Amino acid sequence: MGHAARLARIREDVARPPGLEVxxxxxxxxxxxxxxxxxxxxxxRVLEVERAGVPG
Ligand SMILES: Cc1cc2nc3c(=O)[nH]c(=O)nc-3n(C[C@H](O)[C@H](O)[C@H](O)COP(=O)(O)OP(=O)(O)OC[C@H]3O[C@@H](n4cnc5c(N)ncnc54)[C@H](O)[C@@H]3O)c2cc1C
Incomplete structure (x- = not known):
């Protein structure tokens, strides 16, 4: 129960530091x-960050 909402929160948090993925x-x-x-x-997504040269 609540997995989709939990997943959305995790995705939001993980998206903040560039290059971090789960x-x-x-x-x-x-x-x-x-x-x-x-x-x-x-x-x-990690490769996209690498290609864009975003410091992570
Ligand atoms: C007995 C069994 C049979 C299954 N049969 C099927 C099937 O027939 N078909 C199917 O589709 N799915 C099957 N599954 C499910 C599927 O295998 C798993 O859900 C899937 O492999 C999980 O992948 P994962 O990459 O998330 O985790 P994992 O494959 O568990 O990979 C995680 C990796 O991280 C490593 N690791 C963990 N902690 C650390 C750490 N602190 N530092 C460094 N490395 C770490 C582990 O050693 C491991 O190599 C089966 C699962 C089991 C247990």
Whole structure:
């Protein structure tokens, strides 16, 4: 219960320091496919920060 709201809060907090990401079974599904998808999306966002040269 309350997972979606908790997840939204975590995403908001994690978005503040540039380059910080979370992924894996605790967030958007425990299946391997969901874990890989959140991992790839997190890696993409980290790379975007790297490419933009934002100090983290
Ligand atoms: C027995 C079992 C069978 C499963 N079968 C299936 C299945 O058939 N199909 C399916 O889709 N899903 C299955 N799952 C679920 C799926 O495997 C997991 O939900 C998924 O692997 C979790 O991925 P994750 O990256 O979040 O965590 P993990 O795969 O647990 O990865 C976390 C990693 O972080 C490391 N780590 C932890 N703490 C630290 C630390 N302090 N410092 C450094 N490293 C750390 C760990 O060693 C680990 O390598 C199964 C799970 C289990 C337990």
């Amino acid at each position: 992924c894996g079974a605790a967030y958007e599904g425990v299946g391997i496919a969901a874990c890989v998808a959140t991992g790839l999306a997190a890696a993409e």
